[in-house]
Amino acid sequence: MRNMTDRAKIKDIARRAGVSTATVSRALSDSSLVAEATRERIRDAARTLDYRPNVAARNLRMQRSMSVLLVVRDVCNPFYLDIFKGVEAAARAAGYSVLMGNTENDPDRAREYFDMLRDGHADGMILMTGMLPQDYEQILGGSKARPIVVALELIESSDLPNVHIDNRAAAYRAVKHLIDLGHQRIAHISGPMPEFMSSRRREGYLAAMADAGLPVPAAYDLTGDYSLRTGRELCRQLFSYRDRPTALFLANDEMAFGAINELRQLGFTVPDDVSVVGFDDIFLSEAFYPPLTTVSQPREEIGRRAMEMLLALLGGNDAAPSSVELPTCLKVRASTGPVPGR
């Protein structure tokens, strides 16, 4: 009966090099306790037999898996792309691999990933979901053993380390931009509502309006779900009223695209009739027509920083900062212009 792939094991190396497995292990992990000649002999043997340590055995013994979980609310959201890249790059650089998690906004799915963490499937987790399974914080036994870093979202009931942007301030600036262009009737379509990110962006909108002394009729304050579809539908609804807005602030770019589509269909021109601002600056926002004015956030860096934070915690570095806020930047493009008829 042969082994799956007939791989050489540490014992084989030991036999060939005429030493014990302990010495082999030490030699290959660069321990200083091995004589240079022996080490060379062992290296040779390992090379000849094409030896690679079995990760399952090592993981068991070392009580770690060298992988981390990356849990997002929806893998299909293009917004995550650069984040994946940042996370993956930082993880790779540290010898970790990344397990993909997708909750689709389902708390039960989220719980599964917490379970995986407990089971030793991963050593740590980066959470990009606002939802924590009810009780799981304690069940994991504090965030030390298997650290969790939250990114993008913020979980208010917890003090988990996190990486985020100032959604409120960014939204404020975006709306202020419209106000500076002379707009007064500015509507907002938010993300799904009892959620952190959506609320903060909406707060920024409301604050900017309030500070400028502008009214926000209920009809201007709508709730979407970050999808193209709600962007379209709510925009249509908005423009069926008598008191049409002259500008729109959407909580993400995808809804902004939907809205612009709908406006075109309704016969309005962007930005001549209506100005539109999005949020996120996803990869097509600049190539879109008209190029979208939007809030750009350093996505790849968010991913990288979150991973670096997790790595620091995994390395037992408790001194790592527990909260990082990264800067955003309003990209003014062609989808916004002065208020019409002035």
Add this chain to the structure above:
Amino acid sequence: MRNMTDRAKIKDIARRAGVSTATVSRALSDSSLVAEATRERIRDAARTLDYRPNVAARNLRMQRSMSVLLVVRDVCNPFYLDIFKGVEAAARAAGYSVLMGNTENDPDRAREYFDMLRDGHADGMILMTGMLPQDYEQILGGSKARPIVVALELIESSDLPNVHIDNRAAAYRAVKHLIDLGHQRIAHISGPMPEFMSSRRREGYLAAMADAGLPVPAAYDLTGDYSLRTGRELCRQLFSYRDRPTALFLANDEMAFGAINELRQLGFTVPDDVSVVGFDDIFLSEAFYPPLTTVSQPREEIGRRAMEMLLALLGGNDAAPSSVELPTCLKVRASTGPVPGR
């Protein structure tokens, strides 16, 4: 010295239920060899102690990791999004988790993932890269032990099981569509060149042109790299000639967006002056302006089928089909129209 998280082990359950670890293991894995009463007692104990088996130990003993590698050439390509979803869903359903791999077109990176496979990090791999490290096919000892499924791409030197579309036929149909609209001067911008997918799409273009008796001047047969940027640049180059094309067939949507952008900048209208066809039907192609005529492929299904194929192989099902071709569909939208001036 306490264990990381003070987790209950199988021994604890055994002690509490007054049986041996063997019986616990059997009871929890639904072996038929355990008396119903005992099983119940064990289940209770496990529940009380909140027992979850340690995956590292199980993996070591069972010689498998219950995870698979998904290796793509560039995580940042939005094209992969639905594929991720399909893969992840199928994997989850079978109890597997998915490790993300990103080669960035670097053969050395690809090799790292092959190594991971060998080291037991994963039980199988889905490859969405055209590049295989030179020798690695044999080194893995045949594709049986740790199966590999290729998707999207096709590796000609190997007979690895694969899931793909007929790129050539789809491209042919796309170009035929332009020809049917009366276009004769049709240019093509392909993907990076010594690669399977790019070549096949280009072949389809050339065949359609040849079948219609249309000439393909060298200036019309360009090589891009699937990026927005090359779409823009090569389009500009194309329209700096005297003999301008009236239609463009781009090897993917991203380049098509770049081209349309450039055309707008140059003062041309799509589709009145120039018709544009893309390939892939990514999530914004319909929301783009003008909505892009493009080849749509069943991305999520490609992901799902590839994963299902891998699972079948992992399950020792050798009878699984080793090559699946999925249908594509030309979505005719507003970026194509009749040839101008006729």
Add this chain to the structure above:
DNA sequence: AGCGCCTATGCAATCGATTACATTTACGCT
């Protein structure tokens, strides 16, 4: 009663590494 067989369970090996502790060897110093 005795035998065989089946069911339920336990014992201990196993997976393949790492590492605490023990042991050997060599060398320097008095």
Add this chain to the structure above:
DNA sequence: AGCGTAAATGTAATCGATTGCATAGGCGCT
């Protein structure tokens, strides 16, 4: 010579599950 010490290596426990083989008990059949 004898002792101490440091360097190099070996022995065996360990990580936490699964599983082949052994065994105990119960039951039916002759």
